[in-house]
Amino acid sequence: MTISLPERMSQQMKRELVVILEMAKLMEKPLDAPRTIQGLLRLLSQLYGLNCGRVSLPDAATSTLQVRYSYGLSPEDLKAGRFNLNFNEGVTGYVMRTGSIGLVPDVDKEPLFIHRITELSHHGGGRMAFIAVPILESGTPIGVLSVQREGLHERPFDNDISLLRVAAAMIGQLLRIHKFVVEQTAHLVKENQNLRHSIAVEGMLKQSLAHGILGTSQSLMDAVRSTIQVARSDAPVMLLGESGTGKEKFARMIHQQSDRREKPFICINCAAIPAELLESELFGHVKGAFTGASQNKLGKIIQAEGGTLFLDEIGDMPLALQSKLLRVLQEKKVDPIGSMQSVPVDFRVITATHVNLQESVNQGSFRLDLFYRLHVVPVHLPPLRERQEDIKQLALHFLNELNHHYERNWSLAGDAFAVLEHFDWPGNIRQLQNVLERTALTSDEDLITGDKLRQSLAKESSIHIPQRHASTTPASVDVAVSTGAENRAYGRSYNWVQQDEAETIRAMLALTNNNQSEAARRLNISLRQLRYRVDKLGIERPRP
Numbered sequence: 001m002t003i004s005l006p007e008r009m010s011q012q013m014k015r016e017l018v019v020i021l022e023m024a025k026l027m028e029k030p031l032d033a034p035r036t037i038q039g040l041l042r043l044l045s046q047l048y049g050l051n052c053g054r055v056s057l058p059d060a061a062t063s064t065l066q067v068r069y070s071y072g073l074s075p076e077d078l079k080a081g082r083f084n085l086n087f088n089e090g091v092t093g094y095v096m097r098t099g100s101i102g103l104v105p106d107v108d109k110e111p112l113f114i115h116r117i118t119e120l121s122h123h124g125g126g127r128m129a130f131i132a133v134p135i136l137e138s139g140t141p142i143g144v145l146s147v148q149r150e151g152l153h154e155r156p157f158d159n160d161i162s163l164l165r166v167a168a169a170m171i172g173q174l175l176r177i178h179k180f181v182v183e184q185t186a187h188l189v190k191e192n193q194n195l196r197h198s199i200a201v202e203g204m205l206k207q208s209l210a211h212g213i214l215g216t217s218q219s220l221m222d223a224v225r226s227t228i229q230v231a232r233s234d235a236p237v238m239l240l241g242e243s244g245t246g247k248e249k250f251a252r253m254i255h256q257q258s259d260r261r262e263k264p265f266i267c268i269n270c271a272a273i274p275a276e277l278l279e280s281e282l283f284g285h286v287k288g289a290f291t292g293a294s295q296n297k298l299g300k301i302i303q304a305e306g307g308t309l310f311l312d313e314i315g316d317m318p319l320a321l322q323s324k325l326l327r328v329l330q331e332k333k334v335d336p337i338g339s340m341q342s343v344p345v346d347f348r349v350i351t352a353t354h355v356n357l358q359e360s361v362n363q364g365s366f367r368l369d370l371f372y373r374l375h376v377v378p379v380h381l382p383p384l385r386e387r388q389e390d391i392k393q394l395a396l397h398f399l400n401e402l403n404h405h406y407e408r409n410w411s412l413a414g415d416a417f418a419v420l421e422h423f424d425w426p427g428n429i430r431q432l433q434n435v436l437e438r439t440a441l442t443s444d445e446d447l448i449t450g451d452k453l454r455q456s457l458a459k460e461s462s463i464h465i466p467q468r469h470a471s472t473t474p475a476s477v478d479v480a481v482s483t484g485a486e487n488r489a490y491g492r493s494y495n496w497v498q499q500d501e502a503e504t505i506r507a508m509l510a511l512t513n514n515n516q517s518e519a520a521r522r523l524n525i526s527l528r529q530l531r532y533r534v535d536k537l538g539i540e541r542p543r544p
């Protein structure tokens, strides 16, 4: 669009008007403030001879005025910060402090003008004037627009100052818009990050829920995040946590989330199997390898081919087997007992322990080289007492399961949750499950009150979880069998009976050629106890 200017207008006025109109055109794109300000400074120079325009803004961190936008100044000077000033320095500093106009008709004669040397290089030796106007916001200076021009030019300085005031007002407007855009963008970026974070947490929650892992506490989410992040790699994960914190559940989740999910997940509890049986369980044996090895047996490692091997309570593995396991991990081959032939294996190993393995290494009961092999991704599973906020959700879930199982309609009274949340739970989630089951079954009413739970928990408090579990001691085996569900809370002895005992007894009988006395002796139980188990667990009666 061309605008025809009135005839009567002086040449000077026309030039000013043209500059203003051109500047106004630039203002049509206010969102790109840095470019627009640069454009304004260019117009002032090219159309009006106001050169080396610069916009100086305060930097609170350094208490200086820094040139943020400029036209015609050398990049080296700008980079060297030669035009940067303290608030108290120079004409620019004066304008910023006072909000008044700074006019220096001859920079060579003005002592306040401190960057004379640099400026001189731009005026080629002639007289040089310097003008600085404040950029105002609600009457307060927020920056300074300054230019230089030939000092001997016939145009009065007033005209320049008027034009510069218009330009400073436009720059003020642009700076405000720029600030707003920057703030809004930062706000949106933050919001976006928060949203992504919640989506990620939501995703993790969904994934962990899909694997039956309940809870939303930060410590649990940290564990879920660490496991999900490495699930698809083959990195060995070591799950660290007390008994009943969900180590097996997490191991299964890692397997399900990995590319090995279609292949077997093989789990073996190193603490639950007597040392003399563990080797054969893990590595397998060939027929005739030892007395009682009446047929070939595939070890768990070979069974895990292509999939995942979960070694629970790895800290209880005897040193001799640790060396053998290390060899398998290094060479990816397994030697079944009595076999002359190695079998190539490909599996991912996940381990779990409730003991401090580093301490075991220091004490010499765990090999350092194996520790390094297995402790690649340690994941700490928080005990229940450290995630009280999850207890309500877990309790409701377990009660719901009990209602389904027993076709009942138990519910928890309001005061019951506080009781559950304030208990220490040495046996963690498994203990919570067990306490709820026992309390529900012994409750006369459907509503389980805080008092009723308190009574149950009073009994729990007198029991402590042993630090080291001796799976072969008669006491631990006895407790497991004779008290059954009563002892679910106390960890592995219960597990041993439920999951591995029948297998262990069968294996021991095979190893001892069905010699029950010998099997009982090796299992560290009496013959009577062995027979009792054989009956109870429905093990085929060995023929003498």
Ligand SMILES: Nc1ncnc2c1ncn2[C@@H]1O[C@H](COP(=O)(O)OP(=O)(O)OP(=O)(O)O)[C@@H](O)[C@H]1O
Pocket (backbone or CB within 6 Å): 212, 213, 214, 215, 241, 242, 243, 244, 245, 246, 247, 248, 249, 250, 312, 354, 394, 429, 430, 433, 491, 492, 495
């Ligand atoms: N986050 C969880 N949400 C729901 N149930 C859980 C969770 N974690 C564990 N459980 C339940 O708690 C019980 C114990 O879990 P798990 O066997 O995985 O623990 P663990 O740490 O391997 O125990 P241990 O060391 O004694 O073998 C199981 O019944 C399991 O289903």
